[in-house]
């Protein structure tokens with residue numbers, strides 16, 4: 001399986017905002033591009049400053065080393081979030097392996113993880129991962145701020161920042177055996193708020209467009225993929241497109257990727273921002289408790305085209 005054509009994702013340059021006095025016109029133009037891309041594709045490619053090729057290489061070589069550790073060691077990686085501790089040898093996804101770090105923008109959290117994996121410690125890797133995550137986190141925060149601003153929801157931003165936290169996921173996809181399917185990760189929409197994704201060296205990510213066409217995402221080592229999740233669309237009452245995507249392994253090479261997920265905190269109720277609901281935009285999702293949704297998700301209650309949140313609380317009109 002797999003697609004042949006590439007998606008032409010918009011490339012948005014955030015690095016111009018790094019200067020002390022960014023031009024307001026430039027800021028506004030980026031904001032518009034962000035919203036339009038998320039409405040049309042549910043994602044875009046972002047170019048950011050501050051991630052040197054050296055940093056990138058050292059983070060990916062650390063990821064490779066991490067996955068080479070014994071399964072017993074890797075299994076020590078747990079998360080307060082369901083699906084974000086160590087996953088490997090899954091019969092449904094035999095090519096896929098992953099580890100997660102909770103709240104990775106806190107240096108001590110990354111250190112806790114590296115100390116668990118390398119009991120003698122590994123400050124270099126811990127620092128590199130933290131530095132890298134900080135950049136991805138800044139990109140996430142900026143994107144969310146821009147989306148709220150352009151939809152005139154500034155006054156709701158702070159409250160919605162408080163509703164979420166973050167997990168960094170490190171992923172490995174092995175090369176399929178000759179008799180195995182090349183599906184690395186099944187079709188899904190990200191259930192959280194927003195995902196910042198990076199594929200380093202080997203392609204594999206594919207996105208279903210609004211026209212129902214599966215297209216490959218081109219490998220761009222210097223660009224990050226920003227993707228909307230279903231929770232963001234619950235808040236915004238469906239203003240964005242949330243893309244279904246999957247991973248297909250077509251190259252004869254092990255694939256490593258990295259993703260920063262912004263997820264609702266446990267215990268929270270998620271619902272549309274009132275201002276986003278009116279005659280023209282009837283309510284699309286019933287308010288729901290995130291923990292109840294997770295239970296539903298684990299029980300495999302997905303259904304409707306792999307949009308798990310929509311399957312759980314979507315309103316039928």
Ligand SMILES: O=C(O)CCC(=O)C(=O)O
Pocket residue numbers: 169171185190197199204205245246247257258259
């Ligand atoms: O590895 C990838 O490129 C995609 C991973 C992904 O979609 C996910 O973990 O939700």
Ligand SMILES: [Fe+2]
Pocket residue numbers: 188189190245
């Ligand atoms: Fe995903």
